[in-house]
Structures are given as C-alpha cells and as structure tokens.
Amino acid sequence: MPTGQLKVLVVSAKDLPNKDEKGDPYVNVYIESGYVQKTQTIPGDLSPVWNESFTFQVEDGKHKLHLDVYDSDEGKKDDSLGITTIDLKDVFEKGKDEKTVDLSSSSLFFPKAQGKITVQLEFTKK
Ligand SMILES: [Ca+2]
Ligand SMILES: [Ca+2]
Numbered sequence: 001m002p003t004g005q006l007k008v009l010v011v012s013a014k015d016l017p018n019k020d021e022k023g024d025p026y027v028n029v030y031i032e033s034g035y036v037q038k039t040q041t042i043p044g045d046l047s048p049v050w051n052e053s054f055t056f057q058v059e060d061g062k063h064k065l066h067l068d069v070y071d072s073d074e075g076k077k078d079d080s081l082g083i084t085t086i087d088l089k090d091v092f093e094k095g096k097d098e099k100t101v102d103l104s105s106s107s108l109f110f111p112k113a114q115g116k117i118t119v120q121l122e123f124t125k126k
Contacts, residue, residue: 002092002125003060009053009120010039013069013103016046016115019079024072029054031062041072058123063088067117069103080106082114091121
C-alpha cells in the first residue's frame with residue numbers, strides 16, 4: 001500500500017434520516033481515529049452540501065477512509081445519522097476518484113441503509 005497525500009472533498013449527502021425536529025448534519029472524516037477532521041454543521045438540512053476539502057497523510061498499510069455523519073444537538077449528545085467506510089485502493093490506483101456511497105446506521109447488529117454521501121478523492125504518491 002502506498003504512502004502519500006490524500007485530498008478528500010466532502011461534497012454532499014442526500015436523504016439523511018431525521019432524528020428529531022431539526023437535523024443539523026456534519027461529518028467526521030478520518031483514516032485513523034486519533035486524527036479526525038470535521039466539516040461545518042449545516043443547520044436544518046437533511047440533504048446538505050458541504051464542499052469542504054481535507055488533506056490526510058496516508059501511511060503505509062492504511063487504506064480505509066471513515067465518514068461518520070452526525071446531527072449536531074445543543075446540550076445533548078449528537079445523534080449518529082449514518083456511517084460508511086471507503087476503500088482507498090481505487091484512488092491509489094487511479095489517482096482520482098469520485099464516489100457516492102450508502103450510509104448505514106451505526107448499529108452493529110442491524111445496519112441498514114439510510115441516505116448517501118458523495119466524496120471526491122485525490123491521491124498524490126510520495
Ligand atoms: Ca438530534
Ligand atoms: Ca439537531
């Protein structure tokens with residue numbers, strides 16, 4: 001697995017589930033859980049557009065990008081709106097990739113599809 005720089009453009013999501021009266025989605029983006037980057041919160045929109053880009057250094061052996069979508073809630077714990085993992089092998093090969101993937105509930109036992117998220121990826125080998 002190559003080493004290099006990965007640029008992640010978090011474009012948008014569609015049809016996120018509504019967890020209460022107001023969905024305010026944001027995304028935690030990470031390859032390793034110790035280094036999480038976060039989009040802005042889009043208030044009151046369950047098909048949000050972020051268009052925010054993030055850069056990660058990819059170390060040898062790492063090839064999974066995690067996208068965790070949450071509903072921001074003031075004064076209580078944010079609700080999970082869906083999670084997904086993108087395998088980076090395609091972008092390692094092609095250099096560029098765009099993906100729209102299903103999000104699923106974070107339940108380990110009954111994961112179900114709930115909405116989609118679109119990202120653009122760009123990888124520069126070191
Ligand atoms: Ca909520
Ligand atoms: Ca909320």
